[in-house]
Amino acid sequence: MPIVTWLSIVTHASVPSIQISSNWDILGPFQIGTREAEWGADPLRYYGGFQNLAHSTAPLFKSSLTTNGTVGWSTAQFKPTFSPGHGTMTISFNSSVVDWEFLRSIYGWSGIQYQAWARGALVVCPAHKNVPDAISVTLHISPTVEYFVNKKPYFGGDMFSYKRSPSVLHLKPGVPHTLDIRITHDIRAFGGAMPPALEIAIEADLATGGLLVEAERAIVPDVVGGKLAGKGWVSIPVRNERAAGLIEILGILAEGNVWNDALFRLAPGQSRPLKVRITDFPTNATNITLLIQYRVEGGSGIEHLSTSLAFPTTKPIYNPHIFTFLHPSGIVSYATLRPPSPNATCHSPPTDPPVLLSLHGAGVDVHWDSAQNVYAKLLDLCAWLLLPQGVTLWSGDDWHIWGWADVEAAIASIPDWIESTGWKGPNVDLDKWVVSGHSNGGQGAWYALTHRSDKIIAATPLSGYLSISAYVPYHMWHETDSRKSGLILAALSSYRHELLVDNYAGTPIMQGHGQLDDNVPTFHSRRMRFLSHEAGWETEYIEFPGRGHWWEGVMTDGSLPAFVNHYINEQPKIPPLPSKFSIVVANPADMGPRGGVIVEQLEVYDQLGKINIDWTNTTTWVMRTSNIRRWRIGKERPGLAHPREILLDNQSFRILSVGDMFVKSARGEWKSVHSQSWRRRERSGKQLGALDAFLNTSGHFTIVLPPAAQRKPYHQELAIEISRNLHQYYSADSDIVEDIRCMTGKGNVILIDIKDSRNLGQSATVIGLNINEEMIAVRDATGRRKTYLLEPGVGAIFLQPLDPVRVAIVVIGADENGLRSAARLVPLRTGVGQPNLIILGKEAGWKGVEGALAMGMFDSKWHLSNGFL
Template sequence: MLLGRVVQHLLSYSSHSLPATESNDALQFPTVSFLTSWQVLGPFQIGTREAIWGADPLEQHGGFRALEYNNATTFRSSLAANGTIRWSNLTAKVPVPDIFHTTAELNVSFPDIDWKALRDVYGWAAYQWQAWARGQIVVQGDETEYVALYTPQILEFWVDDVHYFGGDFYDYKRVPITIRLAPGIHLLDVRLVRDIRSMGGVSHPDMQINLDLRKISPGLKAITQTETSTVLLSDFIGEGASLASPYASVVLRNDGHQDVEMTGIHINPNIGRVELLSSRIRLVPGQTRPVAFRIKCIPPSGQYPSQKRINIDFQYRVQGHDEDTTLVVSAEPRIVPAGKAHKVTFMHPGGVVSYAILRPPSRKAIQPARTNQTFPILLNLHGAGVDVDSDVVREVMDPLPDLQAWVLFPTGGTNWSGDDWHSWGFADVEAAVAMIEDRIERFDWKGPGVDENKWLVAGHSNGGQGTWYALTHRPDKIFAAAPISGYSSIQNYVPYTFSHVADPGRTAIKEAALLSYKHELLLSNAKGIPVLQQHGGADDNVPAYHSRLMSQLIQEAGADSQYFEVPGEGHYWDGVYTTEALTDFYERQISLEVASVKGTPLNLRDFSLVVANPGDTGSKHGVEVLQLATPGQLARIDVAFDPLTLACIVRTTNLRMFRLPPYFRDCSFVQVDNQKMPISFEQSDASSTLTKQSEKWETTPLKTHPPTRLGHQLGPLDSILHTNGPFHIIPHTPQASPLALQISRNLHQYFSADTSLTTTYATALHNTTGNIISLATGASLPPCPIYKDFPIQIRAGGDAVFIRGPNNIPTLIPNIAGLGLAAVFLRPLPDERLELVVWGADLESLALAARFVPTMTGTGVPDFVVLNREVLWKGLEGVLAMGFFDSQWDVSGKAFIA
């Protein structure tokens, strides 16, 4: 049977011409390849970013993997005529593979579906669908093959009986799945999820899939990070070609069978010194990690013979061996003239090396500058899929060479800015801003310094959305903003219309978990900040409606903006960043900021601050929200100044704790919610913190049971991304190790994050940096280390979840036979660290919980979720309990417990 399929597969190559240099005698057939025949079942309905929650109707039938092809069998689908669909056949384009590499190209379409009618009524949401495709991989010969499988645009798939979740939805091609395949035919079941955000809203909602399978050899490998280099390295600057930053990294993958530990690092002889930034770096088999290092004392490039190449030697030891092995990685640094935009590396808070493109002020710009003057930052946020280390980005501001500003293009961590410029991506922005001062000191800069707290933020497309985020979440840092062709919010870009139906109690919590993305509700924070919006009138990627809507809403919120719609222009055009309107806006606002002399604080106008999550929102005029009374619900603080009496009147909604800046000491009195406050400031530059208890505001610290939830611990489940250092992933049972490895690869794939895989919980707890991800089954989960009476517990037998709900009402959720039981929830650690618990009653249930470890944005996962296998076909409706923890880590009143 196998031989017949292999012969048929090889004969299918007859339509392809072989290389002229090959003869039949010399021809070597590939030992691993895809077969051309595929079977497809679909399409089925799915909502925006709903695949994380399951929502696969075939799971009611045991899953696609349990189904055999039968064209006579029908399945219910809301997208098809008569409400039914059948299996179909598809022939993949499989080019002649070589002995190491094979691909399969699938063009999946459903011409029998009346897509136009659906879109006319429901818009882009109707162009999102899901289906499954089954193909085969054949391994010839007698030996097991070790392969890397790349799955661009795929989130979920099965190889034989092994499930993989995470894939490569954004087509990064950064971290493949490594698999060992025995001789024979292997089934490959691929879940297809068409997503407008990542694939576009086109006239025909087809899906082009390009699977890539490559044979690999055991050993430690360096992974290409850019088109030209495996080393992430700063540019060399100026005539002497000095390195812009000492930070560098190489992504390594362990394709061996044993653990690998780094033991040392060296650079080309006689050109400098280099050191690893971590004392212990271990890679388990199959793991990918970015290895960060620092280059010291490297001389100008003209002083060593090989100006165009630097070699980095990594020493490592394979477990069970006594001697070190060396891996040599080469880089060809780019040399950039002084004053031009150049790449600078820096450390992301997550413990990885990131980079940004920086252009310092020109000589002409600094000539009229005053002594000790500082220039602001023109912060440019890129769109989805854009690599800032490209000539297009480096040169996009060239028409404005003499701005009195430091021009900065951060990456956000990835080409998709990590998470749409939110938790992970915005941490990268702030780290890039902090890098500028180091860059100034490194080059002994003689011109104006940088004001790290004064930004003119601009961005295109997804960067336009990021501009709205920055404007509404860091209003004290923004002196002007220019969203260009940006969408208003992820919820409004592609509505969640086609998501599976769910109880409003559940959907409300999911939507509440996305409140920080809902910029339309936060525009009061922009009051007093000049905003210029620009959009192409013919934009079919991000419709101009988004900018028109925000132009209306920002005015209704008491702020204002200028709006320029460019007739006939689409989503992007040459000069989109430097149109006449934008040029005038940049120059005017930067000039005003450079020349401004700030008045006294009490001359400020009345203002408001609206907060969805204090963990990702800064202050407005120094007033900062620290805790909400009810998480998952907007909070608001309104401040009014009486110019005659100098009274300061504060009104709050849904606040538990907030901070007043030092200038409130100049108020004749402070009134908070009709309560006159005896506020004292111990020091002239100190702030005052107010906390509410029993409906009364207090200025003294309150005695509460430990621990209090503050800072980076605040926010829904994706607050785990606020890690300060690499993640520590701990499988508390050995059987969970494969899932721990999947989570590790997903975090690097989607965020470029670093992870340490360890089985020692105590070591991870005592490490002073890095958030923890714990994987546990049954009764293997240790208790919360700093809150023994944590409101979510696993029953002693490991077969039920106990929840101490609002008002201390207990609920026990049992493991029902055949449905399993899983939970994913946050727990507090010291120093604002977090632990993400991923638990299942068994390994199958654990895989359900692992789906919710952050990958894509817009999924709306709250602080905790308890579920069973019903979510796989019901989606959100299958959740048993979900909700938020309050400021004392107790379950909030907004929780849903079935």
């Protein structure tokens, strides 16, 4: 490392200063594919990792992107800025040794994604002579997914610049601390501008050394008519910035009544959202002072911290405003709501107005005026305009499991808003939606159409992409066995809307797209229109000439207002289905009913299931199935009565009532069943899906450390890292416990390095795994058995049942490197494509997926599919 250069600054008399080096060593660029970083795929890991490499003038490293196929070190200078207790700097990267235009001309956006590494340092300068052994600092680096501090790894980072959950470091003062930062150019995050440059912001601040309450980042509802909109839920980010010792929050006092549902613990360095409910909001209040009671491990007694929450001034009830509610995970979320206008001309005869569901694009906050006013041109709709946040600016996970749960929770909470505000206007029909969305929200509209068609009156997907893997193709991933690649795509199949177009045949759709869109190419909308045509269903389509990706009025230009008005004010009815329709299912947990038919299980989970239904004879349906194991009769779709008889794959059955269920035997014969006992021993409901089924939780997450006798310092560090990432990317809440018997929540669980199946809650042998300190033995549904040695660098991650409704993710490793390698695959970003079981070898560090020793999906009985690798 070259001589570190520091800028001269004036320090505050009593506050330590934080200095960041202005000289940075850069190594790269190297190839990387879309969302591949979670798998490792870092070429420098072949040489032991960037953190173990010293600066050299020789071009010793091979790169597929650069001239002559080699790349060397370079040095760049940047200008840090400082204030007392605070230091920031921005690193810029733009490699001129790559012919980006040529790569893009061949591989499109895939060709201009890359990775590199940068090395600098920071130092904490004490303000007085009595120098402590360590000074606590919070470090935030974005956008990045990985960095090292003094060769200690931190994975997750903050790829979308949420700035929600920094790392808490305890640094020796007066000496440089090395920062190694992985630079990853991701089109989804940064766009496709040329040349493909990016900037990484580094922010370091002095920590409190105790309990931090970020009241300025609190989630609060708007005040409507002097009352809180919703049930009074409020969320306040809190963090334990101590070097050691738990902080337990014991209670919260306020001017009004405040309700907090549980004892709340914070491990050192952990951030969590503190949930409270204000049950008696003072009339005309603009702020409330909260007194937090807490206890510090090893402290002398109960301590208090006062904080103030500010509330917006009262808004008119007919204006768009924020209300809060609970996400299924238990955290507080928010959405914008605009009730039906008093001037609305509703259809006749009058019925409860439907929901106009509008899904935002990536990076948008529904607090913003620009988001709340997207339907300002249509003020007098007879509908409840709802703009969910999806929890985060990126809707959690692109309006899929986490984000979509937020959508349905927001819709279900409208009656709470009606009650809390004393609303005297029309009620709401929660089962009738007109769906719209732009960009990522347009993709979300396709997700709604392909997964919830029985509730959708009509839809307007605008400038939305087909799927993650079609937006920026995965061409640049490290070369991988085709079966492994297939499993990656299979794990993403529920979000590949281009494969699920049959599911919205019968629903009126008007597509819109700017002709000059350079963010989401117009091809995506054109392609969905073409695929709809192939499925026998025509969509209306507008391509706006001269328009790009976004413009004011994008949601209401052209003939869009007439379309929306028609299906809200004139014909707010669930449309009839064609006499012949299909149901295509990738993951039954994601899929709602279609035509009143609900698929409960597939036969295998690495391919699509399908039911073709002919109801030309309304009393007798002819049904043909493919890869369907279990299904049942659900609530009738409006206008489509259940049949009295079905001909199911040439077997005849009488239909008696809602709930009638049919299951296929091992011999391929269907039978009617009525007992629900199968749910206690088979995989069902929210347990289904790829590894990201873990996000389908009904309560906060719990992270369980290994037994004390086997626990190492890195286990606690990894628990904090996982908790930090869940909070950073999903605003999620997680508790860290030291014993599986200490779990008190109802949510899903992460078990860290617990290899003894007796400690797994429900034995891993249920899913065909036997684990000890030396090996992992895997058995598939046919009894075929393979063993994998737990040698250095080997790690594994897999899904397993915890009880009939919950799941756990188990993360194990032969050593620290193997454990950290596996933990990277805990669901973090969309598009990574994690199947249910993954065993990684040490080569995954540089080969990514190709370094996986085994991969596979579980079937309905928690057996590994016959096709596991």
